[in-house]
Amino acid sequence: MASENAESLSGKLRLAYAGLVVTPLFWAGNAVVARSTVEQIPPLSMSFWRWVIALAILLPFGLPGLWRHRLVIRQHLGSMLALATFSVGAFNSLLYFAAVSTTATNIALINATIPIFVALLAWLLLGDRTRPIQVLGIALAVLGILVVVSRGDITVLTGLDAQPGDLIMVAAVFSWGLFSVLLRRQAVPLPALTFLTAQILLGTLVILPFYLVDLMFFSGGFTVSGDTTLPLLYVAIFPGILAFAFWNHGVHRIGPSRAAIFMYLTPVYATVLASVFINESLGRFHVLGGLLILTGLVLATRLGRRPPANPLSE
Template sequence: MARYADRSLALAYTGLVLTPLFWAGNAVVARGVVDTIPPVSLAFWRWVIALAILLPIGLSGIRREWPVIRDHWPRILVLALFSVASFNTLLYVAATTTTAINIALINSTIPIMVALLAFLLLGERTRPAQGIGIAVALAGVLMVIGQGTLGRLISLSFSPGDLVMVAAVASWGIFSVLLRRLSIPLSSLTFLSIQIALGTALLTPIYLIDLLLISGSFTLSASTVPPLLYVAIFPGILAYAFWNHGVLAVGPARAAIFMYLVPVFASVLAWLFLDERLGWYHLAGGALILAGLFLTTRNPPVPTKASAADPEQ
């Protein structure tokens, strides 16, 4: 029994290391395919593929829990708008004009955005350490966006992709706060399946408009299918499964520490595959963001079953 427990714990920690690696890879792939896959197409086909994989598994749960889905579908639709339809689409749009390293660093402020929005929208009290952490992390984000130069911030001469990424983080923050507020009594797999289905439906007209008016035609090919499979399977489905298992096995507070690895992995992958270089402002801003994360997430409240899952990275 002890050997089985040790093996299960080892698998949980392995999954918690792979999860930030997969999420970092999402940013690197998005940046790497900007010339071959339009960002809206990348988001749309990611979720189509993920839905095709999940639906056969989750269909029985959808049928069984259909009365709950029917009663709560407006709430699920709103959640799908800010998560499936918006978050990754904005992330992929950001990748067209900013680096994978910037994406990962700004993306790592999600817990801080959630704490800030929970205070603003739900009136949740923040501890003094949280307030300091939010301010420190914000300074780090401004350091990265301004590339360490105050003049760039004052003159607004920074990359538009950085601002789009901030909007993506805000979108995920709104989703997280609403998820806590709009409690929906569905099993994790059923919730994920119906959320992706509704989010893909919301993305479909945006995808068609993008093809007709902005990006032009896009066709699946031998060169575009592999990155689409990666973003659908690894940062989506597998990371979701690994994250949930890790939270259950080691607890949410300990699991959250592994999210600090996302910008680390992204920096290495971006250097290896995209020839992106770390600037001093990345290191300084990243250190401030990590310090802010530590202060903001120290002794966090235990999340609900629904909020433990983060499949949208």
Template sequence: MRAILAPLWNNAYLLMTLTCLFWAGNSVIGRAARDLVPPVGLAFWRWVLAFTLLIGVAWPYLKRDREILLKQWRWVVALGALGVGAFNTLLYSGLQYTTAINALLMQSAQPPLIMLMAFFLFRDRTGPVQIVGVLLSLVGVLVIVAGGDIDVLIHLRLNPGDAIILGAMLLWVLYSVLLRFRPPVHPLSFLAATFGIAILFITPFYVMELMAGRRIVPVAESFATIAYVGIFPSLLAYAFFNRGVELLGPGRAGVFLNLMPVFGSLLAIALLGERFTTAHAVGIGLIGIGLLLTRKA
């Protein structure tokens, strides 16, 4: 099994591509299930499921790495609260109100913001080819979400949900840059620790949501939603993203986030019967070229 998984674990481009596919599905499902699973409840049970599935295999590594984790507890708490707990709770909350196109536009801003924050905080160098790759990918995203119609962008209106997702996005940018300070422990130790921190962080907000009368509708779709977000965008995607940042650095890894609108559009076409247009083809092509330029940088 190790011989089979090793090539995947060392292939940053495949890891980041799968991460974006899983996270695109997370946004689509989070929006579709907004009337069945309240946002904080979805975030809470997502991490409870992921932590439950993970803790059995992670426990030996947690015991081995506990001294390092405790010594660097501030970074563990910060990364778990920001990038795991707060980000996802805000994302699901924003998806209660915002449109898909607004969410995709804001997500498309993450790669350049990651590069900018890495530069201003740590003076990370960004080459000209890398900058061109980011800009091409960003243009590709705009083509997709606008459907080739510039009027869509001109008449774009923001709502409270957009403000919430903007806050979530900025937290994710900070998380991506601060991953360089993750303790030098086994990946499973780090995942389990940050998932546990996220559960503790979300719990009081979940209690408030329950007290407000918002509860999960007990139907099969609700449980399927929690199962998906607990396994693919959580357990697998976070492990893949953390490894991708480790291999590529936050700037180059962040460029792959432009694949999320691509996968989101394709999922909408496959699951919702939307039409594949020329704008999709052009946008996907530009994003692909941008990723190739970043890879050569």
């Protein structure tokens, strides 16, 4: 019996690690798909329909929880609306806007700094204690971002000639940092599936008026075809629902600190996928900036208190 229990536990751990290995692959795929479909699907259309599809899949499972906890949702509606705005609404929309004018590799590298922005904002807004080693890590990661945004040329920054997409991606990561800090300050007592369903529902409603304005006066939407439907299904199912499920299972089995290490695979996967599928080349500034960012992440998170991470960021 003990041997069977040990084998069962070992199997569950292997499954947890396997899920954590493929989760950053899904997140990296989100950046590559966003970059590869900018000509076919406008950013707000991608953001809106991604969450509509995800909501349609989740709703049959999450609707009973929404009804059962409707009083809690009503009591915390203001907080939940703010959380949905910064996460589902702003973060993902900004990420897709960033893809119009920057590379998938840059998106993934800047996106990898989410724990840094969370730690920095928690220090500024919540008064979290920050150890000297964490300050060094934050400084290195910020320096890495500057290397990536400037493409290794300081005159790009001094001449205000940075790629708009890089700056938009920094704004996206900042938005996720605000979401994470608000999530800690205004915790909502809901089960995970109910909370996720409510967040996606509210976030989709936040995006809706902007999507309609964009549809009628700017982009005109997109043509439904295999070239547009398949990418939408991917970003809804894989970096959305499956990554969420795998991430939470991994955190439950091996703990948040060890699980968070797998986040560092995202830029690696993105670099390979972007090279294979959309012919993006890797520059020396990517390597230097990536090393600075990853070193900063290790110092600021592994040697200090782990800031919260959430798979909705992809």
